[in-house]
Amino acid sequence: MxxxxxxxxxxxxxxxxxxxxxxxxxxxxxxxxxxxxxxxxxxxxxxxxxxxxxxxxxxAYLLPQTSDTASRSVPRDAPLLEVMPVKLASYLEGGSLVYQTDDITLVQASQNHWADDLQAMLTRQLLEQLKASPAIPLSSYRIADTRLSGLEGARLSVSLDRFIGRHDGQSVITGRWRLRDSDGSVLDEGDIQTLTPLADDGYPALVKSLGEGWNVVGDQLAREIAEALPAR
Structure with missing residues (x-):
């Protein structure tokens, strides 16, 4: 001893x-x-x-489930919004939780990782939030992660360069989004930047904080997309 x-x-x-x-x-x-x-x-x-x-x-961690994500029903001939898989920076694709220890250093956790594919979880959760949004005209669109029966529609792409914890006790989500019309023209685009304090120390608190931050991103995107989508 x-x-x-x-x-x-x-x-x-x-x-x-x-x-x-x-x-x-x-x-x-x-x-x-x-x-x-x-x-x-x-x-x-x-x-x-x-x-x-x-x-x-x-x-091994899953993103927390969002609240109030009941999908609405829309007509079969409603206009389409296709949500592309969320694109991740290469260092986020390894499956580990990532934290920033100073201004320039990122570390991948060796013993703490995502239980499911991070890209799939983020895309699935974003889809659920957009489908549940009451914002008009978004609420009148059919929203899917793949083309439906060859239909042409608007397309949303999201890329993230930060989905991490930070040494000052906050989770950080940053990236870009772009909305294109069915003809490929850009309807709108913008930055993603969300800071969410951790309620406690440790990886479970980090995962919950990242989940809260992604919920905020989803709500913001729903509002901005609704303003940019043409009424059809």
Whole structure:
């Protein structure tokens, strides 16, 4: 036990001297850089005490379900809005949760990952929100993620370059969206930028925060798309 404690103390001192954070550590996303550093030191100590007998464990996460996403019925001959699969920056495609430790460093979690394909979850949730939106004329459109029976319609594309946690205790979602008419002309486009505070430390809180942020993005897109879509 004495040797283990010496190892812990040594690891903690070495961690305080370093400014870079190892990607092998499981961070607790805190509300400030100082608190985040202290939590990382504590997690390192716990891992060292566990030794080889207990391997570090992580989690697999799903985005929280949105509330009030009951789909409406629309006529079969209603105009079509096709929602393309959400495009992700390459570093988000690996399946791991990603967090930002400073202004320039992104780290992929080694033990905490998405339980389902992130692109599929984001696209599915966005579809549900758009289908449930009461905004006119969006509410009179048939909304799908594929072409329906060869119908030509408007097309929404969304790309994300950030879907991450940040060292200051917030989740960050940034990207771009573009709405095209059936003839390919651009009806409207804009930026996506949402910051959502974490209610607590840790990956479950990060996932919930990202889910809340994506709900906000979906609501905003529904309103902006409704303003740009032609009434048909």
């Amino acid at each position: 004495g040797t283990a404690m010496k190892t812990v103390i040594g690891a903690m001192l070495m961690t305080r001297r370093r400014t870079a954070t190892s990607s092998a550590l499981v961070p607790s996303l805190a509300r400030s850089k100082s608190r985040a550093s202290n939590l990382l030191i504590g997690l390192l100590a716990m891992t060292t005490l566990a030794g080889c007998a207990t391997a570090p464990t992580g989690g």
